[in-house]
Amino acid sequence: MARDWWQVLQRYPRTVDVTLAGALCGLTIVSSTLDTTTSVPVFSRAISPFVVLIAVPAAIALLWHRTHPRTMLIVTTACGLAIGALGFDISASLVGPALVCAYSVGWRSDRRSAHLYPPICGIILLIAAVLQSPGALFAPGKVTLLTGFLLTGAFAEATRSRQNYLAAMRARAELAERTREEEARHRVGEERVRIARELHDIVAHHMALAHAQASTAAYLLRSKPEQAQEILDQLADTTSSALRELKATVGLLRQEDDPETPLEPAPGLARLPKLLASFEPLGLEVSISVTGEPQPLSPGVDLTAYRIVQEALTNVTKHAGTQSALVRLVYAQSLLTITVSDSGHGSRQPGEPGYGLIGMNERALSVGGELLARYRQGGGFEVSTKLPLEPRPSGQDEKESER
Known part of the structure; x- marks a missing residue:
């Protein structure tokens, strides 16, 4: 009153x-x-x-x-x-x-x-x-x-x-109020970058596979129709896999409106053999080396490791000009080191990182890791990343190094 x-x-x-x-x-x-x-x-x-x-x-x-x-x-x-x-x-x-x-x-x-x-x-x-x-x-x-x-x-x-x-x-x-608005804009920006990065990895990998399979099938269609038909069947599997992953990624955007939408689990290193096999139709033989006892990874680190290997191998097919690549996994006490290397001549010029390398670096930083991409002295290109077994903020590494 x-x-x-x-x-x-x-x-x-x-x-x-x-x-x-x-x-x-x-x-x-x-x-x-x-x-x-x-x-x-x-x-x-x-x-x-x-x-x-x-x-x-x-x-x-x-x-x-x-x-x-x-x-x-x-x-x-x-x-x-x-x-x-x-x-x-x-x-x-x-x-x-x-x-x-x-x-x-x-x-x-x-x-x-x-x-x-x-x-x-x-x-x-x-x-x-x-x-x-x-x-x-x-x-x-x-x-x-x-x-x-x-x-x-x-x-x-x-x-x-x-x-x-x-x-x-x-x-x-x-x-x-201003802080909330800025935080909301920041979160929206981060989410846009994350979705763009995810879509880039999915589209770049499967489109590279589909392009190579379609080109090979067109080349063999007259001389070897049986092999061409087999490659076309593989092309259908490739496009179906791309559609499933795109549906799962886009489904995340619709999850708030329809929480019961079935989504596939995020890919991880458990699907690495299937990923490496998908590059065989492109004429790329990928060998894998594992050092140390494999340890369980958090979902975020597991997805990051898978996407980095996927993008690195996709870049090999597009730029390296070689038929072989090597993937090395080194498990330490609290760190996973992944190295993807090739011995090709390479078509990318220095100073042209491309969105693939930028996306891999952003993925590594998002879980508190680091990534290094460089040309090898004996020829070829190498992508190496160190990821913690459990994700942590990227600034934590700097604080620990200062101590």
């Missing part, structure tokens, strides 16, 4: 100021008729027209206390001194407009003004009250005046702290 009233008051500031000015003007005029030198203030004077002439401008000054708080504080303080000069006791009720302006200066102005203007004006009014009646230092009027300025300063500081707190909360909320 209090918050609702506060919102209503903030919605109509001019109405609040006019009402406050009228109330304080009446309070000043009524207070001028009180005798505050006694323990209990009593009405002992008639309303003075001079007080009215001073109280009205002081109240009107409140209409600008939001936009010019320091100037209005000086004006209302001067009006309070003028009333005291007429012989009236200066008290908090007599200088109410000055207290309101002191509050405005306390939280609407800069901190230097807040720490300078209200104390000086309060001290001036207190000195004037003491000089007016030096015999009664603890009279109710002087006590209320001092208490009024102290409370005004405390309320102003509390309001300023609350405003700073709300501003900090708004800034923090805006920062959090």
Whole structure:
């Protein structure tokens, strides 16, 4: 309920100021008729027209206390001194407009003004009250005046702290919103790169196989139709395999809409023999060497290892110009090293990494590994990658090396 009233008051500031000015003007005029030198203030004077002439401008000054708080504080303080000069006791009720302006200066102005203007004006009014009646230092009027300025300063500081707190909360909320948006864009970008990399590996491998099989079948169609038919059957298997993998990859995008969509398991090193056999129709004989005891890999590392071997061998068929390649797997305690090498002359020029090498490097980095692709001294090309058995952030290796 209090918050609702506060919102209503903030919605109509001019109405609040006019009402406050009228109330304080009446309070000043009524207070001028009180005798505050006694323990209990009593009405002992008639309303003075001079007080009215001073109280009205002081109240009107409140209409600008939001936009010019320091100037209005000086004006209302001067009006309070003028009333005291007429012989009236200066008290908090007599200088109410000055207290309101002191509050405005306390939280609407800069901190230097807040720490300078209200104390000086309060001290001036207190000195004037003491000089007016030096015999009664603890009279109710002087006590209320001092208490009024102290409370005004405390309320102003509390309001300023609350405003700073709300501003900090708004800034923090805006920062959090921007961070969420940036994180969402970052995740979308990563997902786009991952899907593009996956599609590239699938399409590049199977299209290379399909192209070679179709070319071979066309060459053998007239002279050896039986072999051509056998290669065409293999071509159908190649395209079917490509369609299955593409369906599985695209199915990941539809999984949120249809979570029951059946998806094939992600390929791994267990399918390596079948992968190596798929290159035989291309005239590429791939031998494999395994060192160490094979160890189970996490799904991410297993898929990364498979895709790197697949892409490296696909590059051999497209660029190496050779009929043999070697795949070496070395299992260590916590590391798997994969090397794919060939002895061909190579058709790729240095400085032209291509998307295949970029994709392999990104795959290795995504699980905390590293990849090196280079020409061999004796001829040929070599792709070597070191993958952790369990995936870890790529930055972790740098921290461990710094230690």
